[in-house]
Amino acid sequence: xxxxxxxxxxxxxxxxxxxxxxxxxxxxxxxxxxxxxxxxxxxxxxxxxxxxxxxxxxxxxxxxxxxxxxxxxxxxxxxxxxxxxxxxxxxxxxxxxxxxxxxxxxxxxxxxxxxxxxxxxxxxxxxxxxxxxxxxxxxxxxxxxxxxxxxxxxxxxxxxxxxxxxxxxxxxxxxxxxxxxxxxxxxxxxxxxxxxxxxxxxxxxxxxxxxxxxxxxxxxxxxxxxxxxxxxxxxxxxxxxxxxxxxxxxxxxxxxxxxxxxxxxxxxxxxxxxxxxxxxxxxxxxxxxxxxxxxxxxxxxxxxxxxxxxxxxxxxxxxxxxxxxxxxxxxxx
Amino acid sequence: xxxxxxxxxxxxxxxxxxxxxxxxxxxxxxxxxxxxxxxxxxxxxxxxxxxxxxxxxxxxxxxxxxxxxxxxxxxxxxxxxxxxxxxxxxxxxxxxxxxxxxxxxxxxxxxxxxxxxxxxxxxxxxxxxxxxxxxxxxxxxxxxxxxxxxxxxxxxxxxxxxxxxxxxxxxxxxxxxxxxxxxxxxxxxxxxxxxxxxxxxxxxxxxxxxxxxxxxxxxxxxxxxxxxxxxxxxxxxxxxxxxxxxxxxxxxxxxxxxxxxxxxxxxxxxxxxxxxxxxxxxxxxxxxxxxxxxxxxxxxxxxxxxxxxxxxxxxxxxxxxxxxxxxx
Numbered sequence: 301x302x303x304x305x306x307x308x309x310x311x312x313x314x315x316x317x318x319x320x321x322x323x324x325x326x327x328x329x330x331x332x333x334x335x336x337x338x339x340x341x342x343x344x345x346x347x348x349x350x351x352x353x354x355x356x357x358x359x360x361x362x363x364x365x366x367x368x369x370x371x372x373x374x375x376x377x378x379x380x381x382x383x384x385x386x387x388x389x390x391x392x393x394x395x396x397x398x399x400x401x402x403x404x405x406x407x408x409x410x411x412x413x414x415x416x417x418x419x420x421x422x423x424x425x426x427x428x429x430x431x432x433x434x435x436x437x438x439x440x441x442x443x444x445x446x447x448x449x450x451x452x453x454x455x456x457x458x459x460x461x462x463x464x465x466x467x468x469x470x471x472x473x474x475x476x477x478x479x480x481x482x483x484x485x486x487x488x489x490x491x492x493x494x495x496x497x498x499x500x501x502x503x504x505x506x507x508x509x510x511x512x513x514x515x516x517x518x519x520x521x522x523x524x525x526x527x528x529x530x531x532x533x534x535x536x537x538x539x540x541x542x543x544x545x546x547x548x549x550x551x552x553x554x555x556x557x558x559x560x561x562x563x564x565x566x567x568x569x570x571x572x573x574x575x576x577x578x579x580x581x582x583x584x585x586x587x588x589x590x591x592x593x594x595x596x597x598x599x600x601x602x603x604x605x606x607x608x609x610x611x612x613x614x615x616x617x618x619x620x621x622x623x624x625x626x627x628x629x630x631x632x633x
Numbered sequence: 634x635x636x637x638x639x640x641x642x643x644x645x646x647x648x649x650x651x652x653x654x655x656x657x658x659x660x661x662x663x664x665x666x667x668x669x670x671x672x673x674x675x676x677x678x679x680x681x682x683x684x685x686x687x688x689x690x691x692x693x694x695x696x697x698x699x700x701x702x703x704x705x706x707x708x709x710x711x712x713x714x715x716x717x718x719x720x721x722x723x724x725x726x727x728x729x730x731x732x733x734x735x736x737x738x739x740x741x742x743x744x745x746x747x748x749x750x751x752x753x754x755x756x757x758x759x760x761x762x763x764x765x766x767x768x769x770x771x772x773x774x775x776x777x778x779x780x781x782x783x784x785x786x787x788x789x790x791x792x793x794x795x796x797x798x799x800x801x802x803x804x805x806x807x808x809x810x811x812x813x814x815x816x817x818x819x820x821x822x823x824x825x826x827x828x829x830x831x832x833x834x835x836x837x838x839x840x841x842x843x844x845x846x847x848x849x850x851x852x853x854x855x856x857x858x859x860x861x862x863x864x865x866x867x868x869x870x871x872x873x874x875x876x877x878x879x880x881x882x883x884x885x886x887x888x889x890x891x892x893x894x895x896x897x898x899x900x901x902x903x904x905x906x907x908x909x910x911x912x913x914x915x916x917x918x919x920x921x922x923x924x925x926x927x928x929x930x931x932x933x934x935x936x937x938x939x940x941x942x943x944x945x946x947x948x949x950x951x952x953x954x955x956x957x958x959x960x961x
Contacts, residue, residue, distance in 0.1 A: 378706065412739035421738040428705055429738055433729050439698020440705070440730060447703040450658065450684065457702075470725070473695035480690070630740025631774050633798035 307508045307522050307554070313530025318590065321532060325371055326591055329391075329528050332371075333363040333584050334605035336387040339396060340559075342609045343386070343403060343417075347563060353405055356417045357384040361526075361558035364583035365490050366391040368531025369458060369553070373486075373539055378426045378444050378457040380437035383418045384492075384557070385430035388460055392427055394420070400612035406619035413622045414630070428457075434495070435461060435468035438487075442474050445483030445548070456542045458486040458535065464495025466509055475550065479516040484542035486535055487550045490525065492557040497569040510552035518548050525555030526583040529590075555583075634815035640673045642784035642816045643749070643805065646791035647674065647711065649820045651681055654709060657795060660687040660699055661713030661749075670715045671751060671810050693719050697726035697748065701800070704746040705734065709795060717752035717804065718764040731800040732775030746801070747794045753806040753844055753894055754939055760931035763939075765843075765895035770802040771872045771904065777825055778871040780804040782846035784814035786869055789823030797825060806844045828875040830882065834862030836957045838882040840905050841865060841892040845944060849892055852949035861957050871901055879905065880912045887919035888956050892944055897926035920956050925949060 318326070340358045347356060359366065366387035370379070381388040389399060394410070402409025403417050410420045421429030428444065431437040441459035448455045465471055466489055478485045489509055493500050500509070513520025519541070523530040531553050538549035556578035560567050567575075588598045637645070650657045658681075659674060665688040668675030678686040689696055693714060700710040714720045720727070727748070734742050754763035770778045777799050781787040787805070794801040831846060832853050841849040846867045853863035864882050868874050883889050889909055891902040902924040909915070909922065925944040933939055955961050 380702075410739065411737060411741070414739050415737045419737045421734075421742065423705070423738065423742045428702075429734065429742070431730075433725060436725065436730055439695050439726050440702035441698075442695055443699040443702020443704070443708075443710070444706050445702075446660075446687075446699055447706040447708045450703075451707060470694050470698070473690075473692040474698065476690060477692060477695045477699065630736045632777075633735060633743050633745070 308524055313524055313527040313533060317533045318529045321529065329367040329371055330587055330591060330593070331601060331605070332367045332391050333528070333587065334601050335396065335608060336363045336366060336390045337584060338605040338609040339386055339390060339399070342613060344559070346613070352403065354416045355562045356403070357562050358559040359384050359387040359557070361578065361583070362490065362492055362555045363387055364528040364587065365525040365531050365553040365555050368528035369460065369488050369535045372532045372535035373456060373458055376426065377455050377539070378428055380428050380441055380444070380457065380459040381430050382437065382461055382465070383430060383432050384462070385420065386417070389420055389427065389430070393425065394422060394427065396608060396612040397615040401616040401619050404616045405621065406616055407622045408615070408619040435465035435470040437461060438465065438470045438474035441485050442477045442483065445478055445485040446481065448484050449481070454543050456484045456486060456539045458488055460488045460490055462495060463489065463491040463493065463500045463503070463509060464498070466512065467503055475516045475518070475548065478548040479518045482545055482547035484545065485548040486538040486542060487548055488535065489550060489552040491552055491554045494557060494561070494569070496561045499569065508552065510550050513550035518550060520550040520552070522552040522554060525553030526581055526586065528583070528587055635818060636813045637784055637816050638810065639784045639787050639812050639814070640671060640810040642788040643673050643791055644675065644677065645816070646788040648677060648680065650792055650795045651685060653820065656707065656709040657711060658685040658687065658708065659711045659713065660689060661696055662689055662691060662715045664688060664713050669713060671807060673810070674713070693722035694726055697723035697731065700746040700748060701726060701731040701734070701744055704744045704800070705742055710746045711795060712746065712748040714748060714750035716762045717750040717766055718761050720750055720766065727776070727800070728773050732773045736775060743798050744800045745798045747791065747803050748800070749803045749805060751805045751807045751810070753808055754932045754943055755808045757934060757936060757939065759934040763932035765927070767802070767804050767871055768895060768899060768901045771901055775800065776872065777801045778804065779825060779869065780843045780871055781869060782809070782843050782867050784812065784816045786823060786829070788816050789821050790825065790869060792820055793822035793825050796822065801825070804843065808844050812847070823869070825870045826873040826875050827869065828878045829867045829869055830864065830878055831867050832863060832865040834864040834886070836862050836886055837864065837888040837890060837953050838879065838886045839863050839865045839890045839892060839949070839953065840868065840879055842868060842871065842901065843894060845892045845894055848944065848946045849949055851946045852953060855950050856953055859954070861954065863953060874904070874908070876908045876912070879909060880914045883909055883914035884917045887917050889918070889922045890925065890953055890956055891923070892925045892949055894927055894943055896929050897924060898929050900926050902926055920959065921961055923952060923956060923961070925952050
């Protein structure tokens with residue numbers, strides 16, 4: 301972590317940048333970070349209670365990246381994200397009731413219980429879905445960008461993927477195609493340091509993953525992914541560039557996954573000290589302090605987030621399961 | 634009626650679909666000024682420009698992703714994979730994304746695209762440019778699979794596939810591209826999922842796909858001189874397959890021969906055979922059901938070996954004769 305500052309693009313996330321963001325957006329980002337944390341902690345608890353059929357990938361510790369990125373875009377823009385996606389969706393404005401219902405496999409969930417935690421989508425809100433395949437969303441982003449360009453709208457598509465996806469072949473094909481055609485794509489590389497157990501230190505020969513942008517002739521920036529202002533600023537600039545039809549940008553947001561990869565991870569690949577060091581940089585109190593929030597205000601916000609999530613659980617638990625007679629619905633249009 | 638080639642029929646369908654609907658575009662390797670590896674899209678870029686006839690880098694996963702993402706957001710793309718073999722590089726996007734998006738998202742997304750690709754051997758292109766992989770896609774819920782055998786079907790099925798709201802794998806055949814046949818000039822569609830009885834006869838039902846349809850018809854002409862009448866059925870759409878006419882035919886003839894170019898094991902023929910065996914036609918069978926398919930080997934380069942791998946007209950004649958005469 302000590303070498304992180306050397307990798308960051310200069311001037312990202314400064315106080316001057318903070319002052320340029322509307323106060324209501326700052327407030328919303330903090331609230332959303334609280335909601336994400338509460339959602340993830342509840343998901344973990346429900347799982348421990350045996351109430352969840354499938355798996356989950358928790359984004360605790362990565363909240364700043366999610367809120368900084370989504371809030372930099374417009375409602376008319378598109379989102380493609382990845383399996384560790386609860387946070388992105390909450391930041392996108394998704395309904396936590398429908399998210400929790402999907403997590404519990406209920407008919408009232410975003411995907412009628414067919415998708416689960418890994419595949420939450422809300423096409424009506426331009427959320428084109430979380431992807432269970434590492435780098436699976438990257439080629440799709442080319443198509444969405446192409447569609448925007450051909451329909452001549454001022455939309456942008458943001459595709460969020462991890463450090464693991466950055467070593468898939470699809471990463472190369474996607475960035476190359478988007479760059480040669482100047483497509484309005486924001487590539488948000490959420491570097492949480494581990495692809496399951498594979499450390500970025502072992503999986504890359506380069507330190508700044510955004511350096512790969514130069515291979516495509518596009519800008520690449522690396523920002524502190526635990527600072528929502530830095531992420532907001534970088535994604536805003538990338539989105540503006542995309543809207544000007546100048547093409548894609550690769551934004552690397554360096555953060556850290558506090559929990560294991562999924563439900564069964566003994567985390568033998570990293571030390572407790574390393575995890576503790578990152579937990580000491582908890583993005584939520586850090587951001588709260590930057591906004592000048594008192595302990596009491598933070599406690600109130602946290603309590604409100606927990607209450608929202610309790611209500612979501614109540615909604616989900618009271619919701620019906622899908623009827624088996626509908627099992628073949630939606631295979632074909 | 635005017636006669637044009639299979640390649641011209643595909644091109645005419647593309648042109649008419651693009652003229653009729655701004656959302657339709659063509660994307661693939663060398664589809665622009667080059668006109669496609671087999672000349673199918675020749676001249677289209679002059680009419681529609683490089684914005685709608687899009688040359689891509691050599692990026693098959695990228696092409697599959699591009700049509701999927703564009704289809705999800707309001708376009709109706711047609712992709713081209715230069716040789717069916719290369720679709721192996723697109724499989725993740727097709728099988729895990731395009732095919733599953735609608736169901737996985739609770740039926741709330743639509744992925745209306747067509748991905749065209751020429752399959753088949755017979756051109757001396759050897760093992761990596763001659764594959765017939767259609768049954769891979771038949772095995773994936775969410776995809777439709779179409780394999781036209783004539784210029785008329787190629788145009789009508791392609792126009793129907795472009796209008797369909799699902800991802801459609803459209804399997805063309807290299808040996809058919811230069812084959813001529815009657816094709817109406819106006820736009821028309823042939824509904825997906827309808828078999829076609831292309832020859833009527835009472836002695837043996839032959840279900841053949843793609844290039845094997847014309848071989849089965851030629852075999853039928855030869856056998857007619859011996860008094861053996863084949864009934865030849867072309868499913869045209871492999872998924873969803875219209876088994877009704879096949880079952881009815883087998884009830885009439887009591888015999889079934891399935892012919893396809895793909896290798897035998899795991900080939901689409903097994904699905905046809907199983908569907909008939911499970912149906913009421915089972916009680917009408919007077920002979921074992923037989924399959925004629927390629928040998929289970931990679932496609933060899935040598936012309937003699939290549940021909941020996943794949944069912945030819947004389948193979949169909951011999952197999953049909955044996956079945957009808959009870960010499961199995």
